[in-house]
Amino acid sequence: MDKKETLKSMRSGKRRLIQVYAALLYNAHIRGFIKGNIYTGNTKIACVPGLNCYSCPGAVGACPLGALQNALASSGKTAGFYVFGILILYGLIFGRTICGYLCPFGLIQELLYKIPTPKIRKGKVTRILSYLKYVILAVFVFGITLWFGLYEKMTVPGFCKYICPAGTLEGAVGLLSNPANSEYFDLLGIIFARKLIIMIFLIILCIFCFRAFCRFLCPLGAIYSLFNRFNIIGVKVDTSKCNGCNACVRNCGMDVHRVGDHECINCGKCVDICSQKAISVKAGSITLKAHYDGEVVGKKRQTFERITQFIALAVLIFALIWFNFLDPSIKKENEAIDLNQETIMQDSSENNPDKAEAEIPIGYEVGCKVKDFEIKCMDGESFSVAGSVGKPVFINLWATYCGPCVKELPIFEEFYNKHKEEIALVAVHSSLIDDDPIEYVNESGLNIPFAIDSEDDTVWNAVGGSSTIPQTIVLDKNGVVIYNKLGSINLDLLEALYTQAVGE
Amino acid sequence: MKLMKKENIIRFLLLVIAVAFIILGIFNGSAKAVLTKAVIICSECIGLG
Structure with a gap:
């Protein structure tokens, strides 16, 4: 050339x-x-x-x-x-x-x-x-x-x-x-x-x-x-x-x-x-x-x-x-991981009087115990993991701008109405808000417990919330995770998880 | 020459509209909505379903 x-x-x-x-x-x-x-x-x-x-x-x-x-x-x-x-x-x-x-x-x-x-x-x-x-x-x-x-x-x-x-x-x-x-x-x-x-x-x-x-x-x-x-x-x-x-x-x-x-x-x-x-x-x-x-x-x-x-x-x-390396969101991500690992280490220390409890790690994966959190629901009631011990717990992560999330909320309502006295359930909206979730919930007429995550993503961090939604987390009567998955859910699966949670 | 002048007027108008919309969008929350929906993503919206 x-x-x-x-x-x-x-x-x-x-x-x-x-x-x-x-x-x-x-x-x-x-x-x-x-x-x-x-x-x-x-x-x-x-x-x-x-x-x-x-x-x-x-x-x-x-x-x-x-x-x-x-x-x-x-x-x-x-x-x-x-x-x-x-x-x-x-x-x-x-x-x-x-x-x-x-x-x-x-x-x-x-x-x-x-x-x-x-x-x-x-x-x-x-x-x-x-x-x-x-x-x-x-x-x-x-x-x-x-x-x-x-x-x-x-x-x-x-x-x-x-x-x-x-x-x-x-x-x-x-x-x-x-x-x-x-x-x-x-x-x-x-x-x-x-x-x-x-x-x-x-x-x-x-x-x-x-x-x-x-x-x-x-x-x-x-x-x-x-x-x-x-x-x-x-x-x-x-x-x-x-x-x-x-x-x-x-x-x-x-x-x-x-x-x-x-x-x-x-x-x-x-x-x-x-x-x-x-x-x-x-x-x-x-x-x-x-x-x-x-x-x-x-x-x-x-x-x-x-x-x-x-x-x-x-x-x-x-x-x-x-x-x-430097972006604040990277630091936030690293802090959440460190906090989770620190909690696992603290809880598995020999100072824990209940050794059987201490053998269950704190975390959000299946087999782990979710770190306790408390959140105020839209109806004024409080929801906490510790306060729900003795009942299976169903946590749904959703947002108004997520089509599949909104589509499955009536399924959660049907499930909740059937097992109201036996379960604890909360649908937690992301801390990142677009349309007003309170207005959405009022207009929808759904009667399940709704909450909005705190600005520091307390619930999202505790349950391993992803950037992709919807996500459903199910805990058994002892607060141990038996299900934590992304994607839409149906009534049959919810019933099967209930049976598994109760049977634990 | 006339055509160029007409095109420049249209460019100027488009620029004014674009800047006005961006500023309006920052104040009416539609800018924040872009961030929100780019950070928490609906699984089906990206074909995972």
Whole structure:
């Protein structure tokens, strides 16, 4: 390869570097992959620009599409101004430049396409299929979510729940692949099976068809495409230089009619293809990338690029250190683990007069005794583990914004009404509140004991509450854990657990 | 030239709307809702069901 070709290929390598950089920055919580848990810190209030599931163990920001669906689900109570504002801002600044440079799932698709196989060329069929993403946006993001949110009063993010391959790959598979999350396999059913098939199908399709998900299915790309005419950073065409040869369109992998239209991901590949030097990548009036014809980059430009690269590297290193060692949520997590271990050690010390009791460790796993806690219920009564000794105890962890949690509450009510005198039961809402749980409970008319966890997550920590809900914990008459699992529960299982708890 | 001016007006309006929505969202709790739902996750919402 001669020097000119080498320098040219380095220019296209820069886009790949930016894509990898974005993917690393969005997922800087590396310890999440090692520990098998998700990041729970405050930076998740910020939506990253690209498609990156917030259930990915590494994710340090929220997914804009997931956040949009959650906002739509709550639109009966609160207008989701924040998410709409973020999407408009990203669209205005970047448009589909986000797809071309800042989307980890876009990167994955491009890497898959590099596998040497026969390729499906674009044509009339793919051009028609490119409008399917707008249908997906209307039906799954808006339609299903708004229907369930407004009429069924349940949070059902339609695209996340039924389709999103990024969520399946980064979130579900990301969590399942860690041995610490083996209990998650009990949750898997038809929803996961369908999503897994969709993910596998799309991965195979992307090997043969350039960015198949981006082009045909991605609702986030559909949203950003609405701004592609107004975006500040992106590909611009100097129409006075353009001779209409359409080399740019022919060589583009996307289903564009012209450079910069709603299908254009602003990757800038056409910049060097245009023989008229009519195309450039601009940020407002500043040219970021122009046609390369062998000229040496000026010193001022070189210095500017070096400073930018240095700052970017410093930001990434800081992010990796912060999100893995210094973030307050990491310290909180470590403190909870230390406290739990300390409690186990204290209780198994020889000072404990009841040696048989001392042999049962304190903890939240099956066979352990849950650390005592007391919590005030919404009806004014107090609930404590110590106060419930002699009765089986059922603890359900839930939240108003969790569809399956809300769906199973009537099951708990039916169970509670049947065994009211013989059991202790409490449904504990997460300390992180969106819709008012008290208002929800009053409107629902359910008559089981409800409580809201304290700000320092007393109940969540005592029972090993996960970031994923619903979760049900069952203790026998002696306060020993006989069941502690994630996922929905049914009446038959509750009855079986009752029988087991009473029989102990 | 006229078209560019029209596009710039639209850009400016979009910017004002975006910033206004973000500020409104911080005050009406929809910003905090993003954090809440990204930290405590419904299992079925991520396909675990």
